[in-house]
Amino acid sequence: MTLSVDGVSWRRGGALVVDDVTLHPRPGETIGLLGPNGSGKSSLLRLLQAASRPDAGTVTLDGQPIGALPRRAVARRIAAVTQHADTDTDITVHDVVRLGRTPHRSLWGSATAHDEAAVRDALERVGLADAAERTWRSLSGGERQRAHIARALAQEPRELLLDEPTNHLDIRHQLDLLHLVSMLDTTSIIALHDLNLAGMFCDSIVVLRQGRAVAAGTPREVLTRELIRDVYEVDAEVTPTEEGGVAVAFTRRSWERAGRPQPTR
């Protein structure tokens, strides 16, 4: 049992940002959430971690409506890495990752040996063990992103929600990160822009457009030339890979074929 989404709609500032979405992840699965900017990926992730309540439909965790569960209980199960989470304080990497232990710690108790072990393990998994004592301000964008991922891992979640986690990462770290996530036992739902990464690492893919889920299935089923043209309004070369996924290639010609205006000089 894990997260489950049934007929969920959410209106935000007058606009319907999530429109009748249903999603039944299998436990342990890695799901890619695709769609153009503003298609509702981040909004759907907000609903999944009970940060907001949907106007219609239900989100359940192990069959229980997630809105009725205590926040701490939700946080012990579901970890989330949102975009643009930044701070002005000179907090160390170790202390950032340690925040992930917050839902597991008691009011007055100090950190246990298990807390410290979880922090250490999370730091090692994202390759930041040697940077534990560095301060937030001294980190590069990619290191900050990895610190957030480690914070989420230290939470020891069974469900992991990631909003464009590969932002700011170089290609090597993008591959490392998605490989790490796809190997976890957690049910992971990842909002992604990169169709190739989605095709490489996701067990299944859901495509959103204007809040609606317009396609769902394995990467090979979903990532077709027709769908990409339909949803993203670009023409792409889609080739199946030996690994069982797909590779998506864009060229300037494919972009022009899709009826784009010529770049002005």
Next chain:
Amino acid sequence: MATDTAAPPLPAPAQPAATPRTRTLPRALAAALLLAAGAAGLLLSVGVAVTLGPADVSLVNVRDVITNHLGLTDIPVRVSEDAIVWQERLPRALVAAACGTGLGVSGAILQSLLRNPLADPFVLGISSGASTGAVLIGVLGLGGTVIGLSGGAFLGALLSFALVLLLARHAGAGTGSIVLAGVACTQLFSALTSLITFGFADSDEARGVMFWLLGSLEGVRWDDAALTGAVAAVGVLVALAHVLPLDAFAFGDEVASSLGIHVTRTRITLLVLTALVTATLVSVAGAIGFVGLVLPHAARLVVGHRHGRVIPATAVLGAIFMVWVDAFSRVAFSPSPLPVGVGTALVGVPVFVLLLIRKKARS
């Protein structure tokens, strides 16, 4: 799985940290020692501060007076010394310590809650609201002797705080709108205070109000010490019960919420707490500036950013700092007293400038 054939290489195997972090116990011990040293420093500071002043009293006499009054000893002490120590200087030093603790901890809370390193206990309009309340009573004579200057200040502070929350709620209740609402209310009530002072007060009244506004511990008594001490203690305890949420706010509301924090409930609880603590302290001792702004930063320089350490360190450092500043402002221009708020600013501003320079040098 899309990756089960020809899986890409594992992430570069992370080197285990060269020195495993088994420092937990020594660190806890160091923290406890630091706290014990702080408490001892505070006791000593109060003791020494009480000896300072026009009438010379030795540290031994101070100890005797205190143990006599606690019923532990019965050592003969001159009546005048007993009165000076027990009736004047000791309660005053204790009120100073309570103000340092309460304002410092309130500042530390607000800096985390509003995610603004320049936040202080007066950012919510409390000091200006208090001053308007005080001048309404002191100059216009509203409420007469029933409420008194302190009561007026307390009511004014709470009114201003309520207005800030109301404004912030209509502006979206984010941290930015709380700060903006606080600025707006501070300006409004400052203007009202000036209007009343210039329009209706004679020069003696105006001087009295000004003196009080800058922070004054003249004539505080034991009941003031009990009140401020209790309020500061409540503030510290509630803050200690919220150290995890205070840490979790570092990355904003969304992250705090995903870590299991009730963002709105926590924010309201802590805002009301700091408002009540600050309003009470202001009503007794006036608007003592800079303690709430600078002391949390000083504490962070010593103990780092975890609130489990920042709160106790700020509480102790704030108390010690205020005891000394108060002693300084009693003695420096004796016999005419200096408002303690002037003393905190004279010491606080250079410290603050140093902090800013240091911060720039590090980044």
